[in-house]
Amino acid sequence: MREANPGAIYLKDYSAPAFLINRTELHFELGEEETLVHARLHLLRSPEHAGQAPLELQGQNLELVSVGVDFDELSPDQYRVDEDSLVIDKVPEQFVLKTTTRIRPQDNTSLEGLYKSSGMFCTQCEAEGFRKITYYLDRPDVMAVFTVTITADPARYPVLLSNGNLLDDKILADGRREVLWHDPFPKPCYLFALVAGDLQYVEDTFTTMSGREVSLNLYVEEKDLPKCDHAMDSLKRSMRWDEEVYGRMYDLDIFNIVAVDDFNMGAMENKSLNIFNTSCVLCHPDTTTDAGYQRVEAIVAHEYFHNWSGNRVTCRDWFQLSLKEGFTVFRDAEFSSDMGSRTVKRVEDVSVLRTAQFAEDAGPMAHPVRPESYIEINNFYTLTVYEKGAEVVRMIHTLLGPELFRAGSDLYFRRHDGQAVTCEDFVRAMEDASGCDLGQFRRWYSQAGTPELRVFDEYDEDARTYTLHVSQSCPATPGQASKEPFVIPLAVGLLGDAGNLRLQVAGEEPDYETDDNTHRVLVVDQAEQSFVFTDVGEHPIPSLLRGFSAPVKLDYPYSRGQLCELMSRDDDGFVRWDSAQSLARRVIEEVQQQLAAGQAARVDVLLAQACERLLGDSSLEPAMVAEMLTLPSENYLAEQAKEGEADVELISRARAAVKAAVGEACAGLFLQRYEELAITEPYAASGEQIGQRALRNLCLDYLACANSDYLALARDQFGAADNITDRLAALRALAFYGAESDWSKPLQRFLEDWRGETLAINQWFTVQALMSDSGAVERVRELMQHPAFDPRNPNKVRALVGAFCAQNPRQFHREDGAGYRLLGEVVESLNHSNPQLASRMLTPLTRWRRYRGRAELMRAELERLAALPDLSPDVYELVSKSL
Numbered sequence: 001m002r003e004a005n006p007g008a009i010y011l012k013d014y015s016a017p018a019f020l021i022n023r024t025e026l027h028f029e030l031g032e033e034e035t036l037v038h039a040r041l042h043l044l045r046s047p048e049h050a051g052q053a054p055l056e057l058q059g060q061n062l063e064l065v066s067v068g069v070d071f072d073e074l075s076p077d078q079y080r081v082d083e084d085s086l087v088i089d090k091v092p093e094q095f096v097l098k099t100t101t102r103i104r105p106q107d108n109t110s111l112e113g114l115y116k117s118s119g120m121f122c123t124q125c126e127a128e129g130f131r132k133i134t135y136y137l138d139r140p141d142v143m144a145v146f147t148v149t150i151t152a153d154p155a156r157y158p159v160l161l162s163n164g165n166l167l168d169d170k171i172l173a174d175g176r177r178e179v180l181w182h183d184p185f186p187k188p189c190y191l192f193a194l195v196a197g198d199l200q201y202v203e204d205t206f207t208t209m210s211g212r213e214v215s216l217n218l219y220v221e222e223k224d225l226p227k228c229d230h231a232m233d234s235l236k237r238s239m240r241w242d243e244e245v246y247g248r249m250y251d252l253d254i255f256n257i258v259a260v261d262d263f264n265m266g267a268m269e270n271k272s273l274n275i276f277n278t279s280c281v282l283c284h285p286d287t288t289t290d291a292g293y294q295r296v297e298a299i300v301a302h303e304y305f306h307n308w309s310g311n312r313v314t315c316r317d318w319f320q321l322s323l324k325e326g327f328t329v330f331r332d333a334e335f336s337s338d339m340g341s342r343t344v345k346r347v348e349d350v351s352v353l354r355t356a357q358f359a360e361d362a363g364p365m366a367h368p369v370r371p372e373s374y375i376e377i378n379n380f381y382t383l384t385v386y387e388k389g390a391e392v393v394r395m396i397h398t399l400l401g402p403e404l405f406r407a408g409s410d411l412y413f414r415r416h417d418g419q420a421v422t423c424e425d426f427v428r429a430m431e432d433a434s435g436c437d438l439g440q441f442r443r444w445y446s447q448a449g450t451p452e453l454r455v456f457d458e459y460d461e462d463a464r465t466y467t468l469h470v471s472q473s474c475p476a477t478p479g480q481a482s483k484e485p486f487v488i489p490l491a492v493g494l495l496g497d498a499g500n501l502r503l504q505v506a507g508e509e510p511d512y513e514t515d516d517n518t519h520r521v522l523v524v525d526q527a528e529q530s531f532v533f534t535d536v537g538e539h540p541i542p543s544l545l546r547g548f549s550a551p552v553k554l555d556y557p558y559s560r561g562q563l564c565e566l567m568s569r570d571d572d573g574f575v576r577w578d579s580a581q582s583l584a585r586r587v588i589e590e591v592q593q594q595l596a597a598g599q600a601a602r603v604d605v606l607l608a609q610a611c612e613r614l615l616g617d618s619s620l621e622p623a624m625v626a627e628m629l630t631l632p633s634e635n636y637l638a639e640q641a642k643e644g645e646a647d648v649e650l651i652s653r654a655r656a657a658v659k660a661a662v663g664e665a666c667a668g669l670f671l672q673r674y675e676e677l678a679i680t681e682p683y684a685a686s687g688e689q690i691g692q693r694a695l696r697n698l699c700l701d702y703l704a705c706a707n708s709d710y711l712a713l714a715r716d717q718f719g720a721a722d723n724i725t726d727r728l729a730a731l732r733a734l735a736f737y738g739a740e741s742d743w744s745k746p747l748q749r750f751l752e753d754w755r756g757e758t759l760a761i762n763q764w765f766t767v768q769a770l771m772s773d774s775g776a777v778e779r780v781r782e783l784m785q786h787p788a789f790d791p792r793n794p795n796k797v798r799a800l801v802g803a804f805c806a807q808n809p810r811q812f813h814r815e816d817g818a819g820y821r822l823l824g825e826v827v828e829s830l831n832h833s834n835p836q837l838a839s840r841m842l843t844p845l846t847r848w849r850r851y852r853g854r855a856e857l858m859r860a861e862l863e864r865l866a867a868l869p870d871l872s873p874d875v876y877e878l879v880s881k882s883l
């Protein structure tokens with residue numbers, strides 16, 4: 001065990017800063033051996049803070065060269081400096097603090113602070129990376145106007161960027177170049193950015209609704225210039241959308257995006273200088289899958305939307321992270337829905353939420369959308385804060401309706417522009433603008449865990465009434481033994497023989513105004529409640545949680561026949577998909593029981609019949625059919641099992657048996673659709689083509705799973721594909737269902753053809769990480785030695801090790817524990833070089849309590865990690881909370 005364990009920080013201990021910074025002047029002298037950072041901070045005691053508290057600045061891995069107050073240099077007895085702070089006891093009310101620090105970005109492998117990636121300098125400051133650059137009040141509620149000077153060798157670093165506007169650009173007497181940037185908007189230091197490198201750019205312009213012409217630039221390495229169009233286009237569409245839907249305009253004359261190879265996350269919304277992981281901005285048909293194109297569009301939009309929800313109005317402290325992230329994810333999801341298919345987007349998001357966020361809620365790291373404590377804030381950039389946070393905003397949108405929600409967001413931006421605020425401020429703005437009381441609704445921010453809704457119904461033929469009885473509960477989570485009822489918007493419909501029924505809720509005025517009153521949002525806000533529908537002429541099938549109106553688990557005793565009805569006829573696309581999932585899940589679980597009892601798998605023919613109907617249903621768009629035909633993932637199925645009972649091997653065998661049976665039973669139709677859906681036009685990342693490819697490749701997957709004769713289709717497709725989506729789908733079919741003789745040459749061929757394209761090679765790693773044969777662990781280990789692998793590059797680590805551990809459950813949970821040891825070793829080696837990545841990778845091990853027959857082995861690996869000396873706070877927090 002480490003000697004001093006890092007302590008927790010609590011929301012309840014928040015206090016406003018004792019000092020403020022009006023202006024921050026930074027001067028970077030960038031060098032190969034060392035970089036000097038000269039800072040002039042215009043500080044003053046906060047008028048709200050009485051007393052003479054000392055000035056305490058945060059700093060990490062810094063070498064302090066000099067420190068001065070106003071015109072005096074301080075002697076060592078006038079300040080204290082330790083591993084993570086600089087303290088000056090006596091300072092005036094208002095003064096300029098001058099420091100010089102020496103840092104070595106070239107040795108910074110944590111990818112936080114100022115570091116180097118492929119020869120270029122770049123920064124990542126959120127959440128607390130700025131303290132690795134210079135001593136500062138590194139907290140989001142300290143907002144300053146930044147002026148940044150950068151001096152560098154112009155031959156190595158022809159491009160020198162920071163936030164805001166370029167004020168000066170000159171060559172100095174010694175031949176070095178010096179630029180001066182100024183950002184007029186006060187900002188917290190987590191939004192600071194600097195880039196210096198040998199980059200090329202593509203440019204474009206956008207004219208705002210007020211007529212301001214904004215210059216848009218996307219900086220990349222020269223070889224990547226042909227991969228910029230999609231991101232640029234997405235940016236312009238995001239800018240327009242935010243004007244139209246939220247009335248939000250861009251506020252500077254320049255907006256830059258820079259692509260970097262080594263990046264811990266997807267992208268970062270630094271003011272006017274967004275920095276992106278190359279994997280989230282570059283697009284080309286040969287290197288980017290269809291899903292990749294959609295992800296780039298969503299992330300470009302997300303970062304752009306942060307300019308208002310995050311930058312103009314920022315967070316008071318990191319407990320409020322969901323204020324900007326939940327809201328911005330909601331905004332980007334709505335943008336994507338407007339750009340493409342709303343239902344498909346919703347289904348994709350819900351699928352992630354139910355598989356991964358629900359697992360987080362049920363695991364040892366469960367926390368509310370607004371956490372109450374943390375050891376390492378980087379561990380709280382979670383699905384709960386982001387995705388569940390977005391669901392919370394979506395519920396407010398549902399409860400208020402679009403107009404009042406917009407009024408609420410207008411008020412929020414108007415009231416808090418230029419401020420650092422809290423989730424509470426957001427909710428209050430929504431209340432004030434709408435007149436709705438969100439008092440009890442606030443529990444979504446403070447209570448962790450996934451609520452469970454139990455529904456049963458009663459039909460009274462004589463009274464023509466139909467009643468839904470609803471009860472809610474929420475399991476205990478760490479530190480929260482019991483929960484109070486949530487406010488749950490439960491969207492419902494009733495499906496009758498001839499379609500969805502018109503709804504009349506007892507006690508409500510009939511709604512004569514809308515024709516379409518087949519949809520209703522019931523507000524569930526008590527532990528038990530009943531809702532009566534009147535004038536119901538037949539016993540309907542309830543269509544529940546339409547559009548996934550709340551992030552809850554729903555339990556209603558549907559028969560398989562009812563699921564088939566909903567899946568083919570309901571007028572809510574989400575419910576159709578969800579019913580298909582439920583049906584498939586039931587069938588798989590039944591096969592699991594058969595296999596567990598030592599019987600052969602007998603797959604209910606109902607499923608294949610339903611699939612046949614879907615394949616022939618021309619009223620559905622192909623993308624939707626593909627979603628509906630996709631069986632629930634092994635991870636989702638494991639998440640459905642009771643704690644301690646998830647049997648990975650059984651789940652995997654049962655799922656495979658069901659897939660093969662459906663593939664076999666519907667082979668004729670799959671083949672027919674496979675042929676019909678072939679695209680003859682050149683590749684386009686249009687919704688239409690993406691949907692066609694998705695369904696076509698799904699047909700291929702079922703066929704290859706059912707019968708190896710169909711691998712011939714995959715071989716042909718692999719040879720003929722003009723895009724990586726089809727190429728990879730074929731390669732996966734060969735690798736997942738074929739023998740070594742089927743996949744070894746195509747894998748080799750892929751490597752040779754795309755050797756120079758690192759993003760394509762990452763996909764090549766992933767395919768091999770996901771092959772579920774018994775040699776998977778050894779193969780992953782071998783690939784970690786491959787010349788194309790780089791343990792310092794997060795994209796590569798995620799593509800190989802991350803994909804293996806998180807998406808190949810069968811082999812990760814190998815009986816002998818080899819998968820756990822592999823992950824343990826990787827985490828151990830990343831613990832020092834890149835703690836953020838180390839702790840991300842560790843997540844699958846922390847869920848050890850779920851798995852039958854594996855828990856002890858998993859726990860043993862965690863114990864081994866716990867005993868290591870010098871665990872980073874990141875890894876320490878996960879290990880200690882999960883044991």
Ligand code: B3K
Pocket residue numbers: 126127265267268269302303306325378381
């Ligand atoms: N705000 C950044 C995430 C920063 C993560 C720091 N560990 C990206 C985003 O959500 O837009």
Ligand code: ZN
Pocket residue numbers: 302306324325328
């Ligand atoms: Zn974000």
